[in-house]
Amino acid sequence: MKTVQGIRIKTANEVDILRKAGKILSSIVAQLQSSLTSGMSTRDIDQKAEELIRRHHVVSAFKGYRGFPGFTCISVNEGVVHGIPGPRIIKGGDIVSLDMGIIYEGYYSDTAVTIPVGNVSPETRRLLDVTSDSLLRGIEQARPGNKLSDISFAVQSFVEMHGFSVVRDFVGHGIGKQLHEEPEIPNYGRPGEGPLLREGMVFAIEPMVNMGTHRTRILNDGWTVVTEDGKPSAHFEHTVAITSNGPEILTK
Ligand code: MG
Numbered sequence: 540m541k542t543v544q545g546i547r548i549k550t551a552n553e554v555d556i557l558r559k560a561g562k563i564l565s566s567i568v569a570q571l572q573s574s575l576t577s578g579m580s581t582r583d584i585d586q587k588a589e590e591l592i593r594r595h596h597v598v599s600a601f602k603g604y605r606g607f608p609g610f611t612c613i614s615v616n617e618g619v620v621h622g623i624p625g626p627r628i629i630k631g632g633d634i635v636s637l638d639m640g641i642i643y644e645g646y647y648s649d650t651a652v653t654i655p656v657g658n659v660s661p662e663t664r665r666l667l668d669v670t671s672d673s674l675l676r677g678i679e680q681a682r683p684g685n686k687l688s689d690i691s692f693a694v695q696s697f698v699e700m701h702g703f704s705v706v707r708d709f710v711g712h713g714i715g716k717q718l719h720e721e722p723e724i725p726n727y728g729r730p731g732e733g734p735l736l737r738e739g740m741v742f743a744i745e746p747m748v749n750m751g752t753h754r755t756r757i758l759n760d761g762w763t764v765v766t767e768d769g770k771p772s773a774h775f776e777h778t779v780a781i782t783s784n785g786p787e788i789l790t791k
Contacts, residue, residue: 541739545721546713548739553646553715554780557741560597560643561778561789564650567591568639568790571611577631577656581613585624588639600640600647600718607762612638612651619747619755619764619772620651620709631657634667636774640718647718649743650790651776662750663771669701670748670773677726677744681779681786687722687733694746695727704753706772709764711745714778738783745776 541548549557571588588610592599599610607623614622614636615629622636629635638651653667677694690711698705711724722734726746749755751770758765766772780787 543737544734546734546740547715547720548737549715549741549780550739554739554741556644556646557648557715557778557780558789560641560646560648561650561791563595563597563643564639564641564648565790567595567641568637568650568652571637572652572654575629575635575654575656577629577633579629581615581622581624581627581629584613584635584637585609585611592641598642600642600649604718610639612636614638614763614772614774616771617765617769619706619749619766620774621762621764623760623762629656632659634659634663634771634773636772638774638776646716647714648778648790649714649718649776650778651745651774653773653775665701666703666748666750666771666773669698669703670746671775673697673746673748674744674775674777677746678777678779678786678788681736681742681744681781683737683781683783685736686731687724687736688728689730690744691725691728692730698726698746698748704749704751706747706749706753706755708755709747711743711776713741714743715741736781738781740781741778741789742781743776743778745774747772747774
């Protein structure tokens with residue numbers, strides 16, 4: 540296995556396995572997304588995720604990870620990331636961030652989406668659109684010859700141009716045989732810094748964007764991250780392979 544600047548370079552065969560993993564994961568998340576309605580608890584969503592994981596013969600990357608109790612991280616409204624599935628009932632007007640990872644043939648895939656339930660406020664709708672677009676802006680920079688922080692800068696500048704803030708306390712990451720590999724991928728920073736990007740790197744790029752302050756705090760459960768000011772937060776994530784032609788989204 541080749542490592543450049545601490546970052547594992549995947550072979551074409553490994554990228555192919557990661558591509559299959561991404562396909563399975565995105566299909567599971569699409570099914571979860573279409574079944575999500577108000578009146579469900581976050582535990583109901585997690586049970587559905589468990590069923591789908593079993594049906595696709597893959598393994599959850601999150602269940603038991605450092606003791607995490609769920610198959611998915613479900614973060615509602617002011618929840619940023621790492622929400623534990625439980626009795627909370629989803630209502631119309633909520634936004635639900637669904638983060639999920641699987642292991643397929645020894646390789647990890649990771650994706651997240653924030654889903655509006657029923658009618659959400661126009662400002663919340665805009666938060667989701669800006670966050671999702673900022674992910675695409677970041678991904679666009681994931682190409683050979685660029686520097687790592689070109690991704691970070693693209694995300695941050697787009698988000699801040701729209702008056703929102705990027706979370707600093709949590710970052711994206713390399714992914715492959717491990718859920719979290721080098722490098723860390725912040726969603727903020729100046730362009731042109733950090734490792735040179737090259738073909739065979741695979742990254743989980745995941746902007747977490749807050750409507751108000753970028754500051755967060757962790758609830759007493761030791762996991763759930765919420766915004767410090769209680770305002771909404773959105774999270775979108777894709778696992779992306781850097782190819783000679785540029786970025787390839789594996790969890791599309
Ligand atoms: Mg991730």
